[in-house]
Amino acid sequence: MRLLKVKINNIRQIKKDVYLISFVSNYIAKKAHPGQFLHIKIKDTLLRRPFSIHNVDGKNIYVLFKIKGIATRRLANYKKGELLDVLGPLGKGFSFKGKGKYILIAGGMGVAPLYFLGKRLISQDFLKIVILGARTKKEILYDKEFKDLGYRVFVTTEDGSRGFKGRVDEQLKELIDYEREPLNLYACGPKGMFKSLALIVKEKSFIDMEFSFEQFMGCGIGVCCACVILTNQGYKKVCKDGPVFNLKNFDQNALDML
Numbered sequence: 001m002r003l004l005k006v007k008i009n010n011i012r013q014i015k016k017d018v019y020l021i022s023f024v025s026n027y028i029a030k031k032a033h034p035g036q037f038l039h040i041k042i043k044d045t046l047l048r049r050p051f052s053i054h055n056v057d058g059k060n061i062y063v064l065f066k067i068k069g070i071a072t073r074r075l076a077n078y079k080k081g082e083l084l085d086v087l088g089p090l091g092k093g094f095s096f097k098g099k100g101k102y103i104l105i106a107g108g109m110g111v112a113p114l115y116f117l118g119k120r121l122i123s124q125d126f127l128k129i130v131i132l133g134a135r136t137k138k139e140i141l142y143d144k145e146f147k148d149l150g151y152r153v154f155v156t157t158e159d160g161s162r163g164f165k166g167r168v169d170e171q172l173k174e175l176i177d178y179e180r181e182p183l184n185l186y187a188c189g190p191k192g193m194f195k196s197l198a199l200i201v202k203e204k205s206f207i208d209m210e211f212s213f214e215q216f217m218g219c220g221i222g223v224c225c226a227c228v229i230l231t232n233q234g235y236k237k238v239c240k241d242g243p244v245f246n247l248k249n250f251d252q253n254a255l256d257m258l
C-alpha cells in the first residue's frame with residue numbers, strides 16, 4: 001500500500017451519473033488484485049472514499065463510479081491533468097479457485113470490481129457466466145464488455161424492461177436448479193443481495209461464494225473500526241479483512257445481524 005499523487009489521464013461519463021476515470025500508476029498496476037480498493041481523497045471533503053479497482057490495462061488504472069453524494073459529485077467534476085490523492089491498493093480481494101464453472105453476479109455498481117476479476121479469469125477453461133442486475137435497462141452496465149471477454153451474459157431488471165424480470169438471486173436460482181458440479185460464485189452489491197444469495201447458496205455444498213461488501217468506511221486501513229461486520233469468527237473489518245468475504249464466514253446469526 002502506498003500514498004500516491006496520480007495525474008488523471010481521462011475522465012468520461014458512460015451513463016447517467018456513472019463515470020470512468022483513469023490514471024497511470026506502475027505501482028498499483030503491479031500490486032493490484034481483483035476485489036481490492038483505493039481510498040481516494042477528493043478535494044474539499046474530509047474523509048477519503050473507497051472505490052474498487054475496476055480495471056488494470058498495462059500501467060493504466062480505472063475506477064468506475066456513480067454519483068451518490070457530495071464526494072462522488074465532486075469527483076465527476078475533476079478534469080484531465082488534475083492530480084488525485086490515492087491510497088492503495090487496500091484490502092483482501094477475491095481468491096482464485098481451481099475447478100468448476102464461474103458465475104459473477106453484479107448488483108448495480110457491483111460490476112465495478114467484477115470486471116477486473118472477469119478479465120483475470122479469462123485464461124480459465126471453465127464456463128464463465130455473468131449476471132448483471134439493475135432496477136431498469138438504462139442502468140445495465142458492461143454487458144457488451146463481458147460478452148467481448150467471452151462470458152455468457154444474463155441481464156436482469158426489476159421492472160422487466162430488459163432480460164429476466166426480477167432480481168439477480170432469482171436468475172441465479174433458475175440457472176443452478178439442475179446444477180451439481182462445483183461452482184465458484186463471485187458477487188458484489190448491497191447487503192440485501194448478499195442475504196438473498198446466501199439463502200440460495202447455503203444449502204448447496206458444491207457452491208463456493210465470495211462477496212465484496214459495500215460498507216461505510218473511515219480510515220480504510222484497519223484503525224478506526226467504522227467498517228466492522230459480524231462474522232462467525234467475531235467482528236471483522238471490511239477494509240482490512242475484506243472487502244471480500246466467503247459465505248462460510250457467516251452463520252445464520254451473522255447473516256441476521258447484517
Ligand SMILES: Cc1cc2nc3c(=O)[nH]c(=O)nc-3n(C[C@H](O)[C@H](O)[C@H](O)COP(=O)(O)OP(=O)(O)OC[C@H]3O[C@@H](n4cnc5c(N)ncnc54)[C@H](O)[C@@H]3O)c2cc1C
Pocket residue numbers: 037049050051052053054063064065066067068069070071072073109112113213214215216217243
Ligand atoms: C470497498 C468498497 C468499494 C467501493 N467501490 C465503489 C466503486 O467502484 N464505485 C462506486 O461508485 N462506489 C463504490 N463504493 C461506494 C462509494 O465508496 C460511495 O458511493 C461513496 O463513498 C459515496 O460518497 P459520497 O460523498 O458521494 O456520498 P455520501 O454523501 O457519503 O453518501 C450518499 C449516499 O450514498 C450511499 N453510500 C455512501 N457510501 C456508501 C458505501 N460505502 N456503501 C454503500 N452505500 C454508500 C448512502 O446511501 C448515502 O446516503 C465502494 C465502497 C466500498 C466500501
Ligand code: FES
Pocket residue numbers: 216217218219220221222223224225226227228237238239240
Ligand atoms: S474503515 Fe477504519 S477500520 Fe475499516
